[in-house]
Amino acid sequence: MPDWDYPDLPVSRKRDKILEAMRSSRVVVVVGETGSGKTTQLPKMALELVRESAKNHPGKRAGRIGCTQPRRLAATSVARRVAEEMREREGGLVGYQVRFAEKVSEQTEIKFMTDGILLAxxxxxxxxxxxxxxIIDEAHERSLNIDFLLGYFHGLLERRKDLRLVISSATLDAGRFSEFYRNAPVVEVEGRTYPVEDHFLPGEQEEELRHHVARAVDWISQVDDKGDVLVFLPGEREIRDCAKLLEGRILSDTEILPVYARLSLAQQQQVFRSSERRRIVLATNVAETSLTIPGIVYVIDSGLARISRFNPGRQVQRLQIEQISQASARQRRGRCGRIREGVCLRLYDEFDLEQAPEFTDPEIRRSSLAGVVLRMKALRLGDVREFPFLDPPSPRAVAEGFRTLEEVGALESRQGELTEVGRQLARLPLDPRLGRMLLEARDRKVLGEVLIIVAGLSVMDVRERPPEKESKADEMHAAFEDPxxxxxxxxxxxxxxxxFRKDDRRWHRNQLRRFCERKFLSMRRIMEWDQVARELGRLVREQYGKGPKPLPEERREWGELTE
Incomplete structure (x- = not known):
């Protein structure tokens, strides 16, 4: 037996089967529901095998176990958890590396990291x-990074006959991974749950999401005002709105904890600390699979997520709020019923759930191929047409991607290497066309104005034209039009x-709402526009050390409009 223990988790009970599969095959797929313990226990099993091999081959240098996570918060929190279980300090036997933070030493044998770090x-x-x-964890998310890694390993396993690969997935479409790696063995692990009751609480007419969430919290509080609640929301803005509303209600013996990517790691870690008070955790889909937040009894599922999707009509990549897939709904439900009987309260109806797609599309299917080619060139992953993708893009889409990159000056020639512009675009997580606008705007000293335009193109049109009121809407919109x-x-x-702004972040919401109704503008999309503009401003500051200037109040001062 190893020097460490395995907690009583479903995956621990399959330890012998998983180790046997890893001894007999260099690629193993492990499928297990959320909460089965895959993320924390598989690295320990892999280390057990490495040490077993080292004993059988004295003098052979033992390599590390590398574990990827899609998000920073998951990588750091899981590293901390595994170090605790193995009675080791962080940065010793167990370490992590994420953007802007690293705890790894010569002694580190298990290293957690984001998939972006491993690609780098x-x-x-x-x-x-x-x-x-x-170990590629959360492989079912099928982000571009995960697909790049899966394809890269396809060739690497041919070159390195001593490398082992474990693919961990929380959904049952794992047969695709097995086929991709020549029918690799699949080990299935059941989840660990108490019974969970399902309830549906659809929104009332014109009800804002934050008020809908508050109504759901009231519903739960009438049943039990002590059990911890996890609320799934589409993004940071919705989390802040809900947090403000719930904090204003001064709920008895309750603390409100937001979790989203831009919080500092220290702030994000608060959700893992136990509390004497009831906790209401407001999270994005970061808490869907990667993170297990302890103590959750109730889940409130908004049924929404912010998804990046390429719009072929407008030729731009957009972040838009969409209904989640059935697989995501199951993941969210699986976050309660871990410590006792749970309740999943869905803020939509049963019909919406039945009509939802079974799985979320892989990111490559909803991405501009120009962006994919750009990333692959920057990462030196080879020719996109020959790369072993799990879902290869069509030749027509690839050709269109190359044409776009040539148009924006990112390639030396149709098949050539990246230009300096291309290298700069690769550092911006934006559609290459929009990124090119920002680069040009910076050179022409109109970055503040163009950043607002780029943010506006990245969300759905804020102007609304409801049926029966189209002419009235057109009349109101005419006031904004430039010939x-x-x-x-x-x-x-x-x-x-x-x-209607209070400051850089906040709005006079009631006044803004009345203005939007009068002018036929979507307040929700305006909030998204504002959030994207602030996010782009942050990216520009990170890249160039200086943020864009705000839009001048005097229209004649906008860029070079007066020339």
Missing amino acids: ETQRDRSLRQYDTL DSDFVSLLNIWHALLE
């Missing part, structure tokens, strides 16, 4: 020699909104 490591060491075993430029029309709308 392929640039320095194409064979990833420091690793004996690589020479749709882009300036967007700036006109933004300029009109400025009088």
Whole structure:
């Protein structure tokens, strides 16, 4: 037996079967419901095998176990948890590396990291020699990074006959992974749950999400005002809105804890600390699979997520709020009923759930191929047409991607290497066309204005034309229109909104709502526009050390419009 214990989790009960599969095959797929213990226990099993192998082959240098997570918070919190279970300090036997934070030493044998960190490591060491075993966790998310890694390993396993790969997935479509790696063995692990009751609480007419969530919290509080609640929301703005509303209600013996990517790691870690008070955790889908927040009895599922999707009509990549898939709904439900009987309260009806797609589309199916080609060129992953994707893109989409990159000056020629512009675009997580607008705007000193335009193009049109009121809507929208430029029309709308701002982040919401109703504008999309603009401002500050100037109040001062 190893020097550490395995907690009583479903995956621990399959330890012998998983180890046997890993001894007999270099690639193993482990499928287990949320909460089965895959994330924390598989690395320990892999280390057990490495040490067993080292005993049988004295003098052979043992490599590390590398474990990828889709998000920073998951990588750091899981590393801390595994270190505790193995009675080790962080940065010793168990370490982690994420963007802007690293705790790894010579003694580190299990290293947790984001998938982006491992992709970056392929640039320095194409064979990833420091690793004996690589574990790709949450593979069902099928982000571009995960698909890049799965394809990269396809070739790496041919070159490195001593490398082991474990693919961990929380959904039952794992047969795809097995086929991709020549029918690799699949080990299924059941979840660990108490019974969970399902209830549906659809929204009332014109009810805002934050008020809908507050109504759901009231519903739960009437049943039990002590059990911890996890609320799934689509994004940071919705989390802040709900937090403000719930905090204003001064709920008895309750603390409100937000969890989203831009919080500092220290702030994010608060959700893992036990509390004497009831906790209401407001989270994005970061809490769907990667994180297990202890003590959750109730789940409130908004049924919404912010998804990045390419719009072929407008030729831009957009972040938009969409109904989640059935697989995501199951993951969210699986977050309660872990410590006692639970309740999942869904803020939509049963019909919506039945009509939802079974699985979330892989990111490559909803991405501009120009962005994919750009990333692959920057990561030196080879020719996109020959890369072994789990879902290969069509030749037509690839050709369109190359044409776009050539158009924006990112490639030296149709098949060539990245130009300096291309390298700069690769550092911006934006559609290449929109990124090119920002680069040009920076050179022409109109970054503040163009950033607002780019943010506006990245969300759905804020102007609304309801049936039966189209002519009235057109009349109201005419006040914003510029005869020479749709882009300036967007700036006109933004300029009109400025009088409803309290400060950089907050709005006079009631006044803004009345204005939006009068002018046939979508308040929800305006909030999204504002959030994207702030996010782009942060990216620009990170890249260039200086943020964009706000839009001047005097219209004649906008860029070079007066010339």
